[in-house]
Amino acid sequence: MSGFSPDWLDLREGADHRARDAALEARLADYLAGRETITVVDLGCGLGSNLRGLSRVLPGRQSWRLVDHDPTLLAGARERLAAWADAARDDGGGGLRLEKDGRQITVSFAQADLAGDLDGALACSAGGAPDLVTAAALFDLCGASFLTRFAQAVAARRAAFHTVLTYDGRETWEPAHPLDAAFRDAFVAHQGEDKGFGPSLGPAATAHLARAFADAGYAAHQGESPWRLEAPRDAALIRALAEGQAQAVAETGRLAPDAVASWRAARIEAPRATIGHADLLCLP
Ligand SMILES: C[S@@+](CC[C@H](N)C(=O)[O-])C[C@H]1O[C@@H](n2cnc3c(N)ncnc32)[C@H](O)[C@@H]1O
Numbered sequence: 001m002s003g004f005s006p007d008w009l010d011l012r013e014g015a016d017h018r019a020r021d022a023a024l025e026a027r028l029a030d031y032l033a034g035r036e037t038i039t040v041v042d043l044g045c046g047l048g049s050n051l052r053g054l055s056r057v058l059p060g061r062q063s064w065r066l067v068d069h070d071p072t073l074l075a076g077a078r079e080r081l082a083a084w085a086d087a088a089r090d091d092g093g094g095g096l097r098l099e100k101d102g103r104q105i106t107v108s109f110a111q112a113d114l115a116g117d118l119d120g121a122l123a124c125s126a127g128g129a130p131d132l133v134t135a136a137a138l139f140d141l142c143g144a145s146f147l148t149r150f151a152q153a154v155a156a157r158r159a160a161f162h163t164v165l166t167y168d169g170r171e172t173w174e175p176a177h178p179l180d181a182a183f184r185d186a187f188v189a190h191q192g193e194d195k196g197f198g199p200s201l202g203p204a205a206t207a208h209l210a211r212a213f214a215d216a217g218y219a220a221h222q223g224e225s226p227w228r229l230e231a232p233r234d235a236a237l238i239r240a241l242a243e244g245q246a247q248a249v250a251e252t253g254r255l256a257p258d259a260v261a262s263w264r265a266a267r268i269e270a271p272r273a274t275i276g277h278a279d280l281l282c283l284p
Helices: 006-019 022-032 049-057 071-084 144-156 180-191 202-215 235-252 257-267
Strands: 037-043 061-068 087-090 096-100 103-111 132-136 160-174 219-224 227-230 272-283
Touching: 006 049, 006 071, 006 160, 006 227, 006 235, 022 049, 022 160, 022 219, 022 272, 037 049, 049 061, 049 071, 049 103, 049 132, 049 160, 061 071, 071 087, 071 096, 071 103, 144 202, 160 180, 160 202, 180 202, 180 235, 180 257, 202 219, 202 272, 227 235, 235 257, 235 272
Parallel strands: 037 061, 037 132, 061 103, 132 160
Antiparallel strands: 087 096, 096 103, 160 272, 219 272, 227 272
């Protein structure tokens, strides 16, 4: 099981969508403009947030394949996409035919482990290679050799690649707390543990991916997608984020329990926080 709860993914979706780098999306839209239909694979799709965030800049006919190893999240994605669309019907094979703002979007769902079966995960619903491989909030969970293998697999298909919301290690909490730097270091250390893709690169994942795609002859464009969180709008997300980080840091044993408790108590009520993420677009 992934350990990503539907509650957490629902909670972050608004901040994720506000944060996405619009300039990179516009560049991707330009690259794909003129195509009537495009095929897309979304890896680690969770509840389908990336489709809801990206489809509005893509051509009018889209065929998405949503891949995750967690069947509960895949079922949740199906439910949320049907509710989000202007019109939705079953395609008779477990997928959906959606209409949204004049776009026709077909969606299929696949349960697969990316680490174990990357080629299967990258397959397109219609067969052949997808035009676009995308993922949101996934690659900071991955290790160097998986990321290199992944970039080579995408490049072998000559697909475009776009990813958003890879944690970049930069955090600013207001007001400052004396333990912020120690906390951030301990959190990054926790993130470096193996999440099923080898020891995770965490904040170093974007640079590694960009290099791997450049080595495969792609043009790599980097962008930024920081969460700019502010209470009261984002109070629930700030609280959940602080709780999650405090738990992760406690698990490392790097800070004393009373230090963790002090940071947590200050942070769950923080009025503002900026959490850095990177986006990346790689074009063949
Ligand atoms: C942080 S969540 C992001 C979900 C979604 N992309 C979003 O932006 O809301 C990471 C996702 O990757 C999925 N995941 C993690 N490891 C995976 C693996 N080995 N194979 C397939 N999916 C995986 C999780 O189930 C989860 O849905």
